[in-house]
Amino acid sequence: MAHNIKKIFCVGLKKKNQSTQRAQNTIPQNKTKPKWKRLFLLGRRKKNDSKNQKIVQDEKEKNLILPTDCLLEIFKYFQDDLRTLHSCLLVDKNWCISTVRLIWKQPFLNKSSPIIIDVYLSCLTLHEKKNLIKNGVDLTNITKPATFHYANFLRHLDMKNFYAAVEARNRVNKIVENRHTDLICRALCRLFTTKCENIQTLHLNWNYVGGWKRYPIFPYQRSASKFLNELSELSIYKVNTRDIFLDMEKHSKNLVKLEILDYCFDNLPEHRHKSIYMLIKNQKNLQNCKLFAYGICPVIPMKALDFQTNSLIHFELIYAKFPSDNNAFISLSNCHNLKTLIIEYCYFENQDILRPLIQTQFPHLRKIRFKSLQSNASEIFVELIKKNSISLRELHYSDEVSRQFNHLILETIVTYSTTSLISLTIPFRNCQTPQLITLLSFSNQLQSLKLIGPYGHERAFVEFLPVLAKLLPSSLHHLSLDLNWVIMNNLQQFLTNLNTRLFTFYISGWSRRIRERHVETIKTYLQQYNPTLDFYDFLKDIT
Known part of the structure; x- marks a missing residue:
């Protein structure tokens, strides 16, 4: 049985092969094509090959486009070079989107061009524009809508430079009335608070503006909490007419750097001292604190440093008077991570007021600067060198009474901290x-x-x-x-x-x-x- 099946299979396979060979023999042989036809087909084949190569090359170029996050990291190295950023802006759409964020991140860093104000005015809503025109503000320069929502990119705002840019814009348009300046400032401040949700640096300067009533203040805007929640750097200059500190404390609890500049503590109500105290106390990670406080010493605000003992690394005190020992420096002495200590143009009744600073050790202290003191504090300076000689790199000491004393600062430096110093100022x-x-x-x-x-x-x-x-x-x-x-x-x-x-x-x-x-x-x-x-x-x- 098996032998018969095998025989039938071999006969069938033989017939199949014979039919395949017969079909091949019936196919006519291709004749040699004319030369002109062969050249035409060859050229056409080369053209198709070049098209395919171009398609492959274009696909490779598309794969080489960097994502926006990578471009942003690269462009950050040029964030202070506006000319280079403007050149990058013109490359293509992807580069433009990445660069415009950095250019408009801090438009009021220095004295700004009035054109910046016109760009922001073009971002206003139609209702806001109509309201400004109704009140006599000239918006004839605003003819096109904004290309981007520029207010979204704002991260650093200096109110003095902002106000100066608005005034410069009005001078260019031959507008003299201060009322128009105030209207534009308030409209743009509303734009900033509603569109920018992540402001990082805010400098408030009351000295430049005639009065706080004419000044747009951010803590009193409706969306202030969202606008100021992630604020990391706050500088307040010469604010005496309003309790801005208590208002800022309600919205900003993530400050890393706080500067209170040119603030007079003489005859200041106690509740104002406590407002500054609460602003310092309630910060989660305050690292840098500067008090430019002419007049009587800011004792109550300095006691708030008890709540920043683990985070504070930089402290400056300028133009403060300490007529008596009031334990003002005990809280500062508990800040063991302090790296920079600067005391300038201050008056101390005696050196014992500073003595808490030498009753502890600051293992990370790199810089001590006692400049133009109105009394002798050389003994405290010498003891600070002895206690922290290993980490110190910068030492600066000068006072108004050095002629009357034989300081031992140089001898102490030679003994304790000779080879590690980078900068030195001494009598x-x-x-x-x-x-x-x-x-x-x-x-x-x-x-x-x-x-x-x-x-x-x-x-x-x-x-x-x-x-x-x-x-x-x-x-x-x-x-x-x-x-x-x-x-x-x-x-x-x-x-x-x-x-x-x-x-x-x-x-x-x-x-x-x-x-x-x-x-x-x-x-x-x-x-x-x-x-x-x-x-x-x-x-x-x-x-």
Whole structure:
């Protein structure tokens, strides 16, 4: 049975092969095509191949387009270079969308063009525009609707520069009435609060505007909570007519940086002190606090630092008077993560007021700046150096009574913190020359040096200058010397002996008069060692 099946299968397969071969034999052979037809088909084939290659190339180029998030990260490196950003704006639609966000992120950083106000006015609703026109505001320049919702991109707002831009716009349009300026400001502030939901920096300046009633204040807008909720940096300058601090405290609890500038605490009601206290207290992560508080010391606001002991890293106090010991610095002494401590133009009845600062240690403290104090605080400064010598990198001390005291600051620095310093400003006397030589011999990272003194021994110090030039470390680029009335006859030798290239060199007496031969000597030095540096930029004091 199996043999028969196998035989039938072989016969069927043989017949199939014979029929296939017969069909192939019946197909006529293609004749050779004419030459012109072959060339035509060849050219057509090449044209199709080139089209296919172009399609493939276009697909590859589409795959190389960067997403918007990547473009934004790249463009952030040019966010301060508006000319480059404007060039990127013109590349294509994708680049334009990415760039316009950065350009309109902080339009009022400096004095802004009046055209910016016209652009924002074009973003207003039809109702807002009609209301402005009804009140006499000229909007004839606003002919086209805005290309983007520019108010959505706003992240940093300086009210002084904003108000100045509105006034400049009105001057261009020959509008003199302040009422029109106020109307435009209020309309645009409403636009900002409704469209921008993530403002990050806000600078309020009351000194520029005549009165707060004419000034558009954000905490009193309807959508203030949404507008100010993510605010991270707040600067309030010269606000005395309204309790702005309590109003801001209701909306902003995520401040990282707070500056209260030019604020008078004399005869201030206690509830106003408590308002500042509450604003500081209720912040979740306050890292930077600056109090420019002329008059009586802000004791109650400083006590709020007890609630920022883990987050505060930068503290500045300027123009405050401490006529008695009121434990104002106890709260600050508990801020163990402090990195920068700046006290300028302040008055202390005695140094014991600052003593809480030396009863603790700040393991991360990098910078101490006591500038132009109206009383002696050198002992506290010295103890701070001893307690925190490992982390310190910048030391600055000056007061109005240094002539009456023999400070031991330089001796302490040489003993505790010689090699780690980057910037140094200290009083100096000629008797401390050995300590200065020791300091310069081992300070291989020092970049800035300012010596205040030598208090009546200027002539001897001038004779020492050529030797000092040889001792200056190669890392030093900024030097300032306190020499008022002495004639320098060895400036050429001093500059010749330098082992470093100075970027700034200042002598206090030059602010009154600088001799022609000194000018020529300095210009020759700059041409030889730093030809790109401007002469006046070179003669700058270390602040």
